[in-house]
Amino acid sequence: MATKTFDKDTILDLTVNMVPLAIILFFVVAFTFVNPFGFESLTSGLQYTLLIAPFVLLAALTYLSGKAIAGSEKEGTVYAPGQATVPGAKPLHEEEGEEAAELEESPDDDTVEAADETA
Amino acid sequence: MDEAPGLSDQYRTASPWPVFIALGIPISELGLLFDLFPLAVGGLLLFGGSVVGILKESGYVTSTIRAVTALAVIFLAFGAWLAFTDIALVTRGYAVIAAAILLAVGGVVFELFVREQRQTF
Amino acid sequence: MEVNGQLALTVLMGVFLIAVAAWLARVEDWRSYTPLAGGGTVGGTAEQYVSEEKPSGVIRWLTTVDHKDIGMLYGAYALIAFAVGGLMVVLMRIELADPSMTLISNTFYNSLLTSHGITMLFLFGTPIIAAFSNYFIPLLIGADDMAFPRINAIAFWLLPPAALLIWAGFFPIPDVIPAQTAWTMYTPLSAGVGSGNQVNAGVDLMLLGLHLSGVSATMGAINFIATIFTERDEKVSWANLDIFSWTILTQSGLILFAFPLLGSAIAMLLLDRNFGTMFFSVDGGAILWQHLFWFFGHPEVYILVLPPMGIVSLVLPRFAGRRLFGFKFVVYSTLAIGVLSFGVWAHHMFATGIDPRLRASFMAVSLAIAIPSAVKTFNWITTMWNGKIRLTTPMLFCIGFVSNFIIGGVTGVFLASIPVDLVLHDTYYVVGHFHYIVMGAIAFAGFAGLYYWFPIYTGRMYQVTLGKWHFWLSMVGTNLTFFAMILLGYGGMPRRYATYLPQFATLHQVATVGALILLVGQIIFVWNFAQSWLEGREVEDGDPWDLADDDLTTAEWTWFERKLETAVTDGGEDETELATDGGQAVDDADADSADDA
Ligand code: HEM
Ligand SMILES: [Cu+2]
Numbered sequence: 001m002a003t004k005t006f007d008k009d010t011i012l013d014l015t016v017n018m019v020p021l022a023i024i025l026f027f028v029v030a031f032t033f034v035n036p037f038g039f040e041s042l043t044s045g046l047q048y049t050l051l052i053a054p055f056v057l058l059a060a061l062t063y064l065s066g067k068a069i070a071g072s073e074k075e076g077t078v079y080a081p082g083q084a085t086v087p088g089a090k091p092l093h094e095e096e097g098e099e100a101a102e103l104e105e106s107p108d109d110d111t112v113e114a115a116d117e118t119a
Numbered sequence: 120m121d122e123a124p125g126l127s128d129q130y131r132t133a134s135p136w137p138v139f140i141a142l143g144i145p146i147s148e149l150g151l152l153f154d155l156f157p158l159a160v161g162g163l164l165l166f167g168g169s170v171v172g173i174l175k176e177s178g179y180v181t182s183t184i185r186a187v188t189a190l191a192v193i194f195l196a197f198g199a200w201l202a203f204t205d206i207a208l209v210t211r212g213y214a215v216i217a218a219a220i221l222l223a224v225g226g227v228v229f230e231l232f233v234r235e236q237r238q239t240f
Numbered sequence: 241m242e243v244n245g246q247l248a249l250t251v252l253m254g255v256f257l258i259a260v261a262a263w264l265a266r267v268e269d270w271r272s273y274t275p276l277a278g279g280g281t282v283g284g285t286a287e288q289y290v291s292e293e294k295p296s297g298v299i300r301w302l303t304t305v306d307h308k309d310i311g312m313l314y315g316a317y318a319l320i321a322f323a324v325g326g327l328m329v330v331l332m333r334i335e336l337a338d339p340s341m342t343l344i345s346n347t348f349y350n351s352l353l354t355s356h357g358i359t360m361l362f363l364f365g366t367p368i369i370a371a372f373s374n375y376f377i378p379l380l381i382g383a384d385d386m387a388f389p390r391i392n393a394i395a396f397w398l399l400p401p402a403a404l405l406i407w408a409g410f411f412p413i414p415d416v417i418p419a420q421t422a423w424t425m426y427t428p429l430s431a432g433v434g435s436g437n438q439v440n441a442g443v444d445l446m447l448l449g450l451h452l453s454g455v456s457a458t459m460g461a462i463n464f465i466a467t468i469f470t471e472r473d474e475k476v477s478w479a480n481l482d483i484f485s486w487t488i489l490t491q492s493g494l495i496l497f498a499f500p501l502l503g504s505a506i507a508m509l510l511l512d513r514n515f516g517t518m519f520f521s522v523d524g525g526a527i528l529w530q531h532l533f534w535f536f537g538h539p540e541v542y543i544l545v546l547p548p549m550g551i552v553s554l555v556l557p558r559f560a561g562r563r564l565f566g567f568k569f570v571v572y573s574t575l576a577i578g579v580l581s582f583g584v585w586a587h588h589m590f591a592t593g594i595d596p597r598l599r600a601s602f603m604a605v606s607l608a609i610a611i612p613s614a615v616k617t618f619n620w621i622t623t624m625w626n627g628k629i630r631l632t633t634p635m636l637f638c639i640g641f642v643s644n645f646i647i648g649g650v651t652g653v654f655l656a657s658i659p660v661d662l663v664l665h666d667t668y669y670v671v672g673h674f675h676y677i678v679m680g681a682i683a684f685a686g687f688a689g690l691y692y693w694f695p696i697y698t699g700r701m702y703q704v705t706l707g708k709w710h711f712w713l714s715m716v717g718t719n720l721t722f723f724a725m726i727l728l729g730y731g732g733m734p735r736r737y738a739t740y741l742p743q744f745a746t747l748h749q750v751a752t753v754g755a756l757i758l759l760v761g762q763i764i765f766v767w768n769f770a771q772s773w774l775e776g777r778e779v780e781d782g783d784p785w786d787l788a789d790d791d792l793t794t795a796e797w798t799w800f801e802r803k804l805e806t807a808v809t810d811g812g813e814d815e816t817e818l819a820t821d822g823g824q825a826v827d828d829a830d831a832d833s834a835d836d837a
Binding site: 013014016017019020021023024027031037040043044046047048050051053054057058061062065066068069070071072073075076077078079080081082083084085086087089090 | 380382473475476477478479480481482483484485554563564567568569571572573575576578579580582583595596597598600601602604605607608609611612615791792793794795798
């Protein structure tokens with residue numbers, strides 16, 4: 001199986017941006033049902049564009065940055081931010097790998113992979 | 120990377136041109152906006168000359184005279200556009216054209232006399 | 241008269257150009273017999289010569305393209321602008337101590353108001369951030385320098401002329417008066433229409449200056465994007481990038497989209513004013529200006545606040561004895577703020593009568609953008625929760641930041657609600673809201689950075705007690721001044737007036753007292769800063785904050801440590817001092833002065 005870039009941890013990290021996305025989505029729906037000012041193609045079109053454009057852009061940037069970050073986590077050693085070039089800095093992987101192994105009882109693919117990496 | 124500290128100092132850490140590029144822009148803008156012929160010409164010369172200088176210094180161009188000519192042509196086109204089209208900002212257009220001509224002359228003079236001298240050092 | 245003037249200008253310009261040429265010739269000569277000290281590197285690079293050295297004295301600062309020197313220049317520039325803008329507002333606050341016009345005229349008040357805003361946002365805010373980013377981003381990401389060191393220098397040197405142009409109205413130039421357009425420069429007032437005096441050239445000069453500062457910011461942004469994308473040490477992957485670099489990267493992206501738009505709008509306004517175009521005087525022109533301005537203007541407020549958030553996210557955990565809680569939350573919400581900040585601009589225009597459907601959308605996105613800001617706040621608080629807090633001066637300023645940012649943010653969310661905004665718009669409430677953020681948060685983060693990194697850029701330590709005084713006076717002053725403004729806004733006091741009804745006097749006086757307390761605090765800061773720089777205790781330890789104890793050392797401190805080590809092995813006392821003053825390798829500095837002579 002191709003290594004999943006978006007594993008559980010990454011998706012959990014990304015939830016932070018799903019909240020604003022959800023808020024925008026909520027208003028898209030709300031404005032469809034509660035619409036006291038009537039429908040007029042230009043203005044209403046703009047009204048939805050003003051919601052959907054930020055939604056799409058934010059979703060895209062979140063996806064891309066999530067991919068870049070999670071991808072480089074898979075590829076290289078991960079240090080604490082800003083400490084990669086500090087002599088004697090310990091990679092984070094070891095600590096996190098251990099924790100993950102302890103926490104997750106059922107050894108699904110992810111933990112096996114993680115364990116492999118740290119080994 | 121375990122380089123010695125201050126490695127960034129191994130870049131050439133000094134260049135005389137940025138200050139003058141930065142001065143040339145506002146001076147020429149002031150000259151063009153308020154129609155002050157000498158400021159416009161002088162500012163453009165300062166700007167153009169420094170741009171060529173910095174390009175040469177950083178190795179983006181190899182021939183001074185060609186860079187000068189290119190800039191002069193751009194100035195010339197811009198000046199002509201101001202002076203001879205519907206825009207009709209005639210005096211400002213002439214200022215830019217004058218700067219173009221002076222820049223070109225300056226380039227030639229530099230090429231013929233100054234650069235030679237330098238190389239004999 | 242006319243001809244004489246032209247002649248004089250021509251002569252002046254000619255003399256100036258000749259002087260420049262002569263000086264350049266000298267400098268170039270000096271370089272041409274600079275020994276090729278770089279030895280081995282000569283063959284390796286495309287450069288014709290390598291001068292490892294910098295000239296000494298003033299010339300060094302005029303010609304430097306070293307990112308650390310440029311950072312120092314930005315810092316000095318920003319602090320001078322901060323002093324100018326601060327003194328302007330002290331005058332205004334004193335005028336406001338009583339309801340009628342007493343100390344200064346109403347028009348002068350308007351001029352100060354305009355200049356204060358523009359100075360603080362464009363000449364203090366953006367440059368103080370650039371000071372930190374120029375100095376520390378290359379160190380943090382393990383780069384040798386910025387991607388384009390010369391463009392970096394050009395970007396800085398555009399700023400002094402920009403400041404002179406923006407302040408030009410205050411100089412004794414015949415027939416030029418300062419602009420009174422406020423920082424938003426709304427048309428038709430700023431287009432010089434009507435019976436007012438805003439046709440004056442002072443407005444044009446200010447617009448030119450603003451334009452220049454925008455060009456400068458854009459050049460800097462391109463440079464940072466290129467640097468962070470291409471110059472990272474191979475070990476510094478996206479997963480290892482520090483939070484300050486993330487915020488600068490996002491900020492640079494915002495600048496790249498926002499500032500060119502401001503530039504175009506300003507160019508259009510200049511054309512309207514001087515060449516008879518009608519961009520902003522046709523039907524709908526006034527609202528067009530507001531759209532263009534705020535499409536830039538709202539991202540601008542995040543351009544100013546994101547990097548300070550980055551500084552706090554970097555510094556605060558170091559004194560809480562642990563890593564930043566939910567680091568990736570902070571990164572992703574930084575990016576979210578970056579994107580969403582372009583979708584909220586018309587929340588500044590709720591009261592202009594734009595279509596209610598559009599207003600509703602802007603309100604929705606404005607509420608959504610509050611989430612990532614709140615996430616960060618929770619992360620800072622959780623980082624401190626049960627942490628090993630050390631209340632050093634930089635930490636105090638970080639905590640002050642969080643505290644003030646909460647008030648500023650919450651008031652912002654209220655303003656984002658259309659019905660509330662229609663009541664509070666254009667009152668002091670708005671002034672209170674954004675000053676909690678620009679003074680209470682952005683300036684506080686600036687101070688946190690200045691104190692935190694003081695040992696790196698000066699080689700010395702500041703005086704701790706004075707630092708604490710500075711913090712507490714700033715914190716008390718800020719809250720006194722700006723909370724009074726929030727209350728004034730509730731009372732209906734409109735903003736931008738030099739006089740007011742007597743019923744507002746008490747709260748205005750409280751605000752003035754707060755401003756004076758702030759002034760005292762900043763005087764202490766200047767004293768501490770200058771005196772410690774010259775005579776403070778020298779730092780001999782590369783880790784003055786004992787970050788290593790908690791494994792929290794970041795790259796710039798290891799760079800500093802190595803610098804101290806080489807300085808020690810290289811020689812005696814004097815040289816350490818030389819090195820501190822700009823962070824260059826010591827032996828170079830000596831060789832320079834010899835060379836220059
Ligand atoms: C939590 C997110 C924020 C929200 C929802 C928000 C909302 C608002 C709203 C609706 C206004 C317009 C008020 C009016 O004129 O009627 C406003 C004004 C302002 N805000 Fe915020 N704000 C937020 C954060 C910030 C930040 C971070 C900054 C600064 C870095 C800032 C700076 C300003 C400024 C300068 C103004 C006044 C502009 C003017 O009219 O001169 N705001 N804010
Ligand atoms: Cu806004």
